[in-house]
Amino acid sequence: MDQFFNVVALGMLLGGTYALVSVGLNLIFGVIRIVNFSQGEFLMLGMYGAYLGYSTMGLDPYAGAFIVVPALTLLGMVVYWLVMRPLQNEPMMQVFASFGLLLLIQNVVLAITGGVGMSMNTPFSQVTLTIAGVQFSATRLIILLAALVAAGGLGLFLAKTNFGQAIRAVAQDRMAAQLMGINVERTFMWSFGIGTGLAGLAGVLLTPIYTLSPQIGGNFVMAAFAVVVLGGLGSVLGALVGGFIVGLTEAFAGYYIDPELKHAVIFIVFIAVLLIKPSGLFGQAGAEEVGLREQS
Amino acid sequence: MKKFNGAGVLAVLVGAGWITVAAAQEGTIKIGAITPNTGGMAVLGNDLANWYELAADEINAKGGVLGKKVKIIRGDATNAQEAIAAVDKLATVDKVDIISGTIASFISQAASEAAVNYNKMYWETNALAVELTTRGLPNFLRTGPSAAYYAMQAADVSKGKVASVVGKPVNKLKIWVEHEDSNYGTSIATEVDRLMKAEGATVQIAGHKASAVDLTDSILRAQQANPDIFIISGYVVDTHLLLRTMRERNFKPAATILIGLGDSPDTLKAIGPEYLQGILIVTFPRQAINQKYAPGSDAVNKAYVDKYKVPSIGNAGINGYVGMQILFKAIEATKGDMSVSALMKAAKAMDMPIGSFTTGYGVKFDENMQNTRGQAVTYQWQGDSTKVVWPQEAALDGVSMIKLARP
Amino acid sequence: MSRILDVQSIVAGYGEANVLTNVSIYADKAEVVSIVGANGAGKTTLISTLAGVIKPRSGEVYFQGERITDMPAHERPQKMLAMVPEGGRLFPFMTVLENLKLGAFPERARSGFNQRLEEIFDIFSILRERRGQLAGHLSGGERQMCAIARAMMSRPALLMLDEPSVGLSPVMTERVFETIRSLATRDNLTVLLVEQNVGEALDISDRGYVIDHGSIAMTGLSSELKDNPQVQGAYMGL
Numbered sequence: 001m002d003q004f005f006n007v008v009a010l011g012m013l014l015g016g017t018y019a020l021v022s023v024g025l026n027l028i029f030g031v032i033r034i035v036n037f038s039q040g041e042f043l044m045l046g047m048y049g050a051y052l053g054y055s056t057m058g059l060d061p062y063a064g065a066f067i068v069v070p071a072l073t074l075l076g077m078v079v080y081w082l083v084m085r086p087l088q089n090e091p092m093m094q095v096f097a098s099f100g101l102l103l104l105i106q107n108v109v110l111a112i113t114g115g116v117g118m119s120m121n122t123p124f125s126q127v128t129l130t131i132a133g134v135q136f137s138a139t140r141l142i143i144l145l146a147a148l149v150a151a152g153g154l155g156l157f158l159a160k161t162n163f164g165q166a167i168r169a170v171a172q173d174r175m176a177a178q179l180m181g182i183n184v185e186r187t188f189m190w191s192f193g194i195g196t197g198l199a200g201l202a203g204v205l206l207t208p209i210y211t212l213s214p215q216i217g218g219n220f221v222m223a224a225f226a227v228v229v230l231g232g233l234g235s236v237l238g239a240l241v242g243g244f245i246v247g248l249t250e251a252f253a254g255y256y257i258d259p260e261l262k263h264a265v266i267f268i269v270f271i272a273v274l275l276i277k278p279s280g281l282f283g284q285a286g287a288e289e290v291g292l293r294e295q296s
Numbered sequence: 297m298k299k300f301n302g303a304g305v306l307a308v309l310v311g312a313g314w315i316t317v318a319a320a321q322e323g324t325i326k327i328g329a330i331t332p333n334t335g336g337m338a339v340l341g342n343d344l345a346n347w348y349e350l351a352a353d354e355i356n357a358k359g360g361v362l363g364k365k366v367k368i369i370r371g372d373a374t375n376a377q378e379a380i381a382a383v384d385k386l387a388t389v390d391k392v393d394i395i396s397g398t399i400a401s402f403i404s405q406a407a408s409e410a411a412v413n414y415n416k417m418y419w420e421t422n423a424l425a426v427e428l429t430t431r432g433l434p435n436f437l438r439t440g441p442s443a444a445y446y447a448m449q450a451a452d453v454s455k456g457k458v459a460s461v462v463g464k465p466v467n468k469l470k471i472w473v474e475h476e477d478s479n480y481g482t483s484i485a486t487e488v489d490r491l492m493k494a495e496g497a498t499v500q501i502a503g504h505k506a507s508a509v510d511l512t513d514s515i516l517r518a519q520q521a522n523p524d525i526f527i528i529s530g531y532v533v534d535t536h537l538l539l540r541t542m543r544e545r546n547f548k549p550a551a552t553i554l555i556g557l558g559d560s561p562d563t564l565k566a567i568g569p570e571y572l573q574g575i576l577i578v579t580f581p582r583q584a585i586n587q588k589y590a591p592g593s594d595a596v597n598k599a600y601v602d603k604y605k606v607p608s609i610g611n612a613g614i615n616g617y618v619g620m621q622i623l624f625k626a627i628e629a630t631k632g633d634m635s636v637s638a639l640m641k642a643a644k645a646m647d648m649p650i651g652s653f654t655t656g657y658g659v660k661f662d663e664n665m666q667n668t669r670g671q672a673v674t675y676q677w678q679g680d681s682t683k684v685v686w687p688q689e690a691a692l693d694g695v696s697m698i699k700l701a702r703p
Numbered sequence: 704m705s706r707i708l709d710v711q712s713i714v715a716g717y718g719e720a721n722v723l724t725n726v727s728i729y730a731d732k733a734e735v736v737s738i739v740g741a742n743g744a745g746k747t748t749l750i751s752t753l754a755g756v757i758k759p760r761s762g763e764v765y766f767q768g769e770r771i772t773d774m775p776a777h778e779r780p781q782k783m784l785a786m787v788p789e790g791g792r793l794f795p796f797m798t799v800l801e802n803l804k805l806g807a808f809p810e811r812a813r814s815g816f817n818q819r820l821e822e823i824f825d826i827f828s829i830l831r832e833r834r835g836q837l838a839g840h841l842s843g844g845e846r847q848m849c850a851i852a853r854a855m856m857s858r859p860a861l862l863m864l865d866e867p868s869v870g871l872s873p874v875m876t877e878r879v880f881e882t883i884r885s886l887a888t889r890d891n892l893t894v895l896l897v898e899q900n901v902g903e904a905l906d907i908s909d910r911g912y913v914i915d916h917g918s919i920a921m922t923g924l925s926s927e928l929k930d931n932p933q934v935q936g937a938y939m940g941l
Contacts (some may be wrong), residue, residue, distance in 0.1 A: 179756075
């Protein structure tokens with residue numbers, strides 16, 4: 001029974017990881033309607049950025065976040081402006097372009113690193129907290145907190161600030177948004193940048209846990225795609241709740257059934273949710289919705 | 297104005313290896329080396345090709361094989377399609393006599409089948425999948441160990457040494473094998489299972505995805521089972537994640553054995569020396585090994601550094617170096633006949649005892665043309681480095697297995 | 704009388720085809736101008752060109768004396784030009800209040816927001832009641848009212864409306880048109896009204912243009928156009 005709570009804790013921590021990875025992906029989809037296949041590669045760049053700061057300047061990855069996240073936000077904006085914007089009237093081409101970015105970024109990192117696995121071993125990454133017999137890894141706990149803060153902060157930003165409202169307006173009706181005086185292209189550029197910056201944040205915070213490889217982004221992003229579809233495409237709250245559902249399902253299925261079968265169980269849950277609610281759990285209702293309306 | 301110097305240009309081109317001069321073919325044995333020289337396995341691939349060249353240099357310095365110089369011609373392949381293209385090029389453009397390789401089994405499989413079309417010997421030194429030798433391919437043999445030999449070594453060290461260090465008879469041992477769920481990890485796990493169950497031990501095997509984001513569930517399950525020996529057969533990323541999770545969850549089996557990897561500086565960096573103390577690694581023999589068991593391995597490791605200015609990174613390169621040396625012996629035995637039938641016949645006839653080569657290998661091929669005397673060995677993390685601890689005779693004088701249970 | 708809008712020989716269209724072949728119109732201060740015509744005559748293309756959503760292929764657009772032919776759509780509200788698109792195009796997952804806030808998005812319109820909001824609520828009293836409701840849940844008439852109110856939040860000099868009567872009941876249509884007329888009178892607003900509902904549009908406008916196959920077929924005072932037998936026959940079913 002004591003393991004039960006350990007498994008719950010594990011699922012929540014893992015859910016935090018998935019939620020953090022999914023939030024940026026969902027923002028980009030919700031606003032620009034691009035399924036960004038290169039999201040995992042921005043996460044991977046975040047990891048290598050944190051590693052670079054750590055290995056060259058001895059920078060703790062949590063401090064490195066203050067450099068890496070803005071850098072990846074900026075990179076995302078540049079990528080949007082130079083790659084995605086010229087293709088904005090061809091949505092399919094944007095999807096292909098994001099896939100091309102995936103290959104490009106992976107191979108550039110591969111060429112630079114030569115494919116050697118890299119790891120860091122910070123003292124903090126070995127800390128675990130035990131509360132009433134339930135274990136929490138400190139690094140995972142920080143990721144969970146970051147996911148809550150990122151999703152909450154993004155939600156507030158979208159609801160309360162002028163620019164956030166402009167982003168939501170663009171997501172819901174880009175032509176009407178234009179008529180309100182909102183610069184749609186600039187909004188897209190920022191949304192893409194915020195999305196990739198969030199991927200970078202996830203990458204930085206995950207660095208102390210994993211051994212880096214140029215392909216590692218894919219490990220997270222496959223789950224993130226399940227999370228965003230489950231939670232509802234375009235919904236910030238959906239990314240959070242979807243993350244916890246996938247995390248808990250994975251932990252319970254892995255511990256009580258079989259680690260080899262946990263992905264199959266997630267898939268069953270995934271199909272079950274979509275059968276009951278084809279738009280995902282938070283796919284349509286509520287004002288926190290970033291938008292799901294067909295654009296014309 | 298300068299006159300165009302045709303001969304000079306030609307000489308430069310020949311020197312750069314862009315033009316193969318037909319006349320040189322007479323006195324040269326050309327060996328194509330198929331390895332991944334780009335992509336994620338590039339480090340290992342280049343390392344293996346480097347070792348092939350070192351073997352060629354050494355034999356050339358002694359006058360070559362049957363008086364002919366040996367030349368290694370590199371062919372890059374990172375997947376099956378590229379492997380086939382590389383074989384085509386090596387066979388038709390470079391006109392190699394024999395093809396060798398490979399780091400990855402799926403590349404080996406495609407390349408060796410393509411080599412059949414050109415009636416070329418495929419002299420595998422490194423790829424691990426057991427199935428490669430059981431396909432019945434007429435031109436294929438393997439000089440190094442297969443994955444099964446990893447399993448054999450893991451079982452051997454468990455019953456020969458770990459049991460006594462743990463303080464239990466072999467038939468009372470509880471063993472958990474945690475493997476990544478592709479063919480590679482699974483085949484090793486099932487083989488360990490078979491071998492140790494035959495000894496009466498209790499064995500449980502469990503799989504996980506190498507790409508899994510979290511493996512705490514696997515560790516919690518293993519922890520619950522409380523095994524004496526915890527064996528991990530995975531790739532780098534998941535093995536490191538398992539070790540970190542073990543550390544985090546305070547999981548301390550009496551013995552931990554990693555298969556095929558975990559002895560690199562990167563593992564040291566990822567996990568840190570404290571937790572690694574006493575962890576065992578089953579892998580190719582290469583360094584910190586008794587010179588009586590593996591004659592000349594220290595010298596050849598030094599020769600590698602002299603030639604390439606960096607220490608060898610891969611743990612499998614020296615295994616390829618020995619594979620080349622075995623090939624040279626086979627060519628001597630055929631009196632220079634490079635046909636598949638002659639080489640296979642010569643290889644089959646070879647019978648060299650364990651300890652004949654710098655990795656401690658001997659040569660005796662079984663009916664599937666798998667070398668039965670290419671053994672894996674067991675290393676142990678002691679301090680900041682790994683040292684051979686099993687088989688006993690391979691360990692350096694004064695080195696023995698340290699206490700396994702970690703603080 | 705000062706000229707608010709001056710459109711000179713506009714050619715515009717989509718893809719290969721030109722929808723507008725040669726259109727020149729104008730509107731003066733506090734004038735209500737209607738543009739009427741059949742479906743597909745080019746009314747929406749014209750108003751979209753004026754809003755900057757479509758770029759004209761040739762011709763010029765002047766707004767309050769300034770050339771705005773190439774100005775991007777999102778810069779035009781700052782210049783006091785507002786448009787209510789067909790169907791209103793409210794942001795469905797936002798509340799009425801949030802929609803109105805977005806109406807005041809241009810820098811120029813942000814100061815005095817609260818005062819403006821009160822003025823708008825006085826005109827559109829139903830919206831005061833519905834302020835917290837999601838725009839997607841409003842009825843058709845409320846939606847159109849809200850869209851007009853949203854456009855008015857930016858304190859425009861020129862309000863353009865694309866088919867505001869589409870989908871509305873005759874009673875609702877009448878109320879919408881009354882509101883438009885009273886806004887023009889109250890604020891000295893210039894209104895450009897694109898309508899298929901020719902009779903009603905001519906009733907509330909000062910001047911009118913009849914657009915046919917991408918060019919202006921007729922123009923004159925609304926009262927004259929309304930009495931013109933050709934217009935009556937072709938567009939008013941008389």
